Amino acid sequence: QKEVEQNSGPLSVPEGAIASLNCTYSDRGSQSFFWYRQYSGKSPELIMFIYSNGDKEDGRFTAQLNKASQYVSLLIRDSQPSDSATYLCAAGMYSGGGADGLTFGKGTHLIIQP
Amino acid sequence: GAVVSQHPSRVICKSGTSVKIECRSLDFQATTMFWYRQFPKQSLMLMATSNEGSKATYEQGVEKDKFLINHASLTLSTLTVTSAHPEDSSFYICSAIVQGASDTQYFGPGTRLTVL
Numbered sequence: 690q691k692e693v694e695q696n697s698g699p700l701s702v703p704e705g706a707i708a709s710l711n712c713t714y715s716d717r718g719s720q721s722f723f724w725y726r727q728y729s730g731k732s733p734e735l736i737m738f739i740y741s742n743g744d745k746e747d748g749r750f751t752a753q754l755n756k757a758s759q760y761v762s763l764l765i766r767d768s769q770p771s772d773s774a775t776y777l778c779a780a781g782m783y784s785g786g787g788a789d790g791l792t793f794g795k796g797t798h799l800i801i802q803p
Numbered sequence: 804g805a806v807v808s809q810h811p812s813r814v815i816c817k818s819g820t821s822v823k824i825e826c827r828s829l830d831f832q833a834t835t836m837f838w839y840r841q842f843p844k845q846s847l848m849l850m851a852t853s854n855e856g857s858k859a860t861y862e863q864g865v866e867k868d869k870f871l872i873n874h875a876s877l878t879l880s881t882l883t884v885t886s887a888h889p890e891d892s893s894f895y896i897c898s899a900i901v902q903g904a905s906d907t908q909y910f911g912p913g914t915r916l917t918v919l
Contacts, residue, residue, distance in 0.1 A: 725910075733896075791908060793847045794846055
């Protein structure tokens with residue numbers, strides 16, 4: 690059974706610091722990886738996706754993927770109080786052009802302290 | 804980004820009744836949509852994959868006769884919870900793929916179902 694594991698937290702980070710969120714996945718066949726942000730009572734909002742090993746940067750966010758270790762991470766630089774939310778890691782079977790449902794982790798609750 | 808809407812956003816119903824939830828892709832065509840369910844403090848769990856013009860594919864443990872899915876057009880998928888019971892109370896979220904671009908899923912705002 691495909692599983693995605695995350696530390697539920699809460700992870701508390703001071704404003705302006707770097708927040709580091711981690712995720713592992715069980716299915717080596719997974720090809721696509723996503724980070725979503727979810728505020729309480731709301732649906733997930735896509736932050737980034739990554740398909741290839743290495744780093745991918747988008748503004749204050751950097752996603753890192755290591756397929757050998759089955760490990761995905763998200764770094765948030767210059768953390769802001771508005772970044773406080775639950776961050777969901779998800780894995781999919783296709784990297785472009787495919788269509789399958791995602792396997793989600795339970796999420797990490799991030800708190801940015803002013 | 805692509806916009807997905809859901810209706811209603813919140814519904815309260817009596818046990819035994821049926822509830823229909825609509826999911827629409829507003830500015831793109833979605834041949835594939837997904838239905839997820841999220842219980843409090845739990846993650847999203849995939850319920851089924853909805854393909855336009857064909858039968859939905861259900862995940863293991865999801866009753867297809869209880870959760871009826873119809874994807875009659877390229878912009879609309881519906882989920883009907885039949886004979887709802889209190890244990891069906893949950894947050895139901897649909898997503899859609901922008902076909903031909905990537906398999907990135909865009910989520911609707913979700914529907915909060917409460918069964919009394």
